[in-house]
Amino acid sequence: MVRSKYKMILATAVLLLEVFFAPAQAKASKTPEELSQLYARSAVLMDADSGRVLFGKEEKTVRPMASTTKIMTCILVLESDMEEICTASDHAASQPQVRLGVKEGEQYFTEDLLYSLMLESHNDSAVVLAENQAGTVEAFADQMNKKAKEIGCKNTHFVTPNGLDGKDEEDIHGTTAADLARIMRYCIKISPERERFLEITRTKSYQFTDVSGNRSFSCLNHNAFLDMMEGALTGKTGFTAAAGYCYVGALKRDNRTFIVALLACGWPNNKNYKWSDTKKLMQYGIDNYQYEKIERADTLPDLPVRNGVPDRGVGRDSRVSLSVKGNSRLFLMAEDEKVETVVTLPDYIEAPVEKGETVGKIRYIVDDFVVSGDEIYAAEPILKRDFFWCFTKITELFFVI
Structure with a gap:
């Protein structure tokens, strides 16, 4: 009698284990073998035309996004009735590296600062642009959050225009891989300024001066992915101690456009993990997805x-x-x-x-x-x-x- 009771308990336990763990195993089995060893903690491969997520790994988990933030800053400024000239504040001049080195009271052409923002990822240029458009960084963050909701982002919150780790009374500065891909899709497919966005972010090098002409600057594009795969369109890197290495980029091959978004893709000494993951995800999209007629x-x-x-x-x-x-x-x-x-x-x-x-x-x-x-x-x-x-x-x- 006792033995039968234990057998019943054991059978029930086995059944419960099967019920609870079978769905997880089934879900795990859907991960393609070639994508099972990604470095990024969160990753997305998206079809840029439809917005469908073709592959996701913890794609709805909120994480810091570092300087990938700047794609939102850039598109907001491009879409605004932006002033031709921006003036740097003391707050902008106090931003940490990576920085252009603006000084309080200096004036710059807005277009030049956009190249500084997207090619060299200068943190002070982001603040100059934000303050001149909205008055304060906080007001500009409100514009960023409003735009994110319009795009369809449900788990994104902006605090800073440059991606430095931050927190306000609502939440941390963060997004998800899925939302970050949606923002990039907006920038290259939907925004009325999409061509201008691509023109800036694809530029290999750019030189400019401040408005007075007393200081000269030179910018180089640090998006190495542009030279890694045929059809690479655009992208933005990012890193902070909290975020790790991040990346969002797009590629067009034949008539197909793919977007990859990566968050927490390694920390120092693993700087190239993001390129490995990006190429792996892009190649998976190229090899496995074709247009079919419905x-x-x-x-x-x-x-x-x-x-x-x-x-x-x-x-x-x-x-x-x-x-x-x-x-x-x-x-x-x-x-x-x-x-x-x-x-x-x-x-x-x-x-x-x-x-x-x-x-x-x-x-x-x-x-x-x-x-x-x-x-x-x-x-x-x-x-x-x-x-x-x-x-x-x-x-x-x-x-x-």
Whole structure:
């Protein structure tokens, strides 16, 4: 009896272990072998055209982002009605390395500071730009956070314009790999200043002076990835003691554009880990994802119309034929991925029905990502079966008899 009891307890324990650990094992098994040894604690490979995350590793974990912050600073300034000239404050001049070396009261052309910001990652240039646009660093951070929400970032909080570790009453200065990739996607695909952003961040070297012409500066682009892979578009490095090495970059090969975002990708003596991870993720995207055509769904069942004029007789309800508004489209997919078509229609609609009236929606889904949606509409009009129609029909039948 005692032995049977212990056997039952043991069996129950084994069952519980299977229940709790099977999902984790199943999820782990989805990690491609070539991406199982990434250095970064958080990583994302994203399709820049759709915004779909093709691969993620702790992609929703909030971490410090270091100077990758500056892509948001850059795009905000580019999109603003920016003043042509910026004046440096004492606060800007006191920023730590890496720095341009501005002095209080000096004036610089805004465009020159953007090159300083993105090529050399100068912390003081970021503060000069922020203060001249918003008045204070805090006010500029508010603009950054507002923009992040507009882009669709749900786990990002900006405190500084340069990415130095910071904290305010709301949260730490941090983001997720998924959100960082979304911000880069906005910069290169959606922003009205996307071409200007790419022009600045792809420049190999840049020289300028302050407005007075008394001081000269030279900037070199430190984004080594630009020379590592064919089609490299842009990127931004970052490092702080809390964040470790970070990187966000984009690559275009053929008609496909990929974004990689890495957080906490090693610390000093492991500076090249970010390049190894970036190349590995980009190559995985190139090797495994191609554009496939998603055909529009053309065959749909007729939809019952309550109180509609029937095709024949008096007492029957009618049915309306349906059509889809939309065309076939291309979508980046892996070879083993399938398109799920989800049709949303009511059980019936009420008459009258106008031709072209929207009655439902059809969605195309790949791996839980909604690729797009088309409207389903009535292909013909249906009149309402009211008293006047019934009276007219009965009268017709009476005279026929």
